[in-house]
Amino acid sequence: MRNMEQQPGLATALRRGTLEFCVLALLRGGERYGVELVRRLGAETALTTSEGTIYPMLSRLRRAGWVSTSWRESPAGPPRRYYALTHDGATALAHFRSEWVAFRAAVDRIVASEPS
Amino acid sequence: MTMNDELVAEYLAAVDRAAADIPPSRRQDLLADLREHIAAARAELDPETEAGIRTILDRLGDPAVIATAARLDLTPPPAPPVPQPIRPGAAAARRGPGIVGRILIAVVAAFVLFFVVCAVGLLAYRTAGGGPRTGPVTVVTDAHPPSRPPG
Structure with a gap:
């Protein structure tokens, strides 16, 4: 019972500080428009609870200057907001990558190994 | 106002209520983002059906959960400093x-x-x-x- 209660909190804790770098990583290949970005992340159920929960984080990334946005006309429907990686965002992502690789390796060495 | 417009308006009002304790500028930001998302997703529906609208809103998720996410983002995790020697x-x-x-x-x-x-x-x-x-x-x-x- 206790474990069941802990699970959602654990997922939230793991996503915090990680998900935003997934957004930055999705922008490495070039700009993407908001809905496309949110749908791509929303499809990863291990990473997000729902599409709407991603927007507060996108707003924070905009304020931090790690992404820039520009409005474009769309072939159908309202103008679209496109997200692009900034220089600061790319630097932050590179830093995260090196930290993450070391972090993941260390956790795997201890958690994922068979008890000896 | 069509039935679909009403569904959307109700949803946004629910988010607004759930996020009532969040500073107004952030709440307006969030609502603008969600409004924009819904408008773009609606434009992709052909034809626009009530079921289609409900799916868009379902995927956005529970207003209370979105408000919780917005609240968490008020105190962002200590972002790794941008390392530039x-x-x-x-x-x-x-x-x-x-x-x-x-x-x-x-x-x-x-x-x-x-x-x-x-x-x-x-x-x-x-x-x-x-x-x-x-x-x-x-x-x-x-x-x-x-x-x-x-x-």
């Missing part, structure tokens, strides 16, 4: 002389002012005190140039 130095170099320079200018200005006041006072004293004593007056006049602010 050149930057902190450059920033310090830009900021450091600003403060130090200002203090230095203030100190120099105070000294200059002090010497000018002393020189003027001495000059006035000598002029008033003794007419024939021209020697010291000359010294005082000589003391003037260094007391001028440099540059």
Whole structure:
């Protein structure tokens, strides 16, 4: 019972500080428009609870200057907001990558190994 | 207002209520983002059906959960500092002389002012005190140039 209660909190804790770098990583290949970005992340159920929960984080990334946005006309429907990686965002992502690789390796060495 | 518009308006109002404790500017940001998302997703529906609208809103998720996410983002996790070896130095170099320079200018200005006041006072004293004593007056006049602010 206790474990069941802990699970959602654990997922939230793991996503915090990680998900935003997934957004930055999705922008490495070039700009993407908001809905496309949110749908791509929303499809990863291990990473997000729902599409709407991603927007507060996108707003924070905009304020931090790690992404820039520009409005474009769309072939159908309202103008679209496109997200692009900034220089600061790319630097932050590179830093995260090196930290993450070391972090993941260390956790795997201890958690994922068979008890000896 | 169509049925679909009403569904959307109800959903956004529910988010607004759930996020009532979030600072207005952030809440407006969130609502604008969601409104924009819904408008773009609606444009992709062909034809636009009530079921289609409900799917869009379902995928956005529970307003209470979105509000919780927005609340968590008010106190962001300590983001790793953007590591740019050149930057902190450059920033310090830009900021450091600003403060130090200002203090230095203030100190120099105070000294200059002090010497000018002393020189003027001495000059006035000598002029008033003794007419024939021209020697010291000359010294005082000589003391003037260094007391001028440099540059």
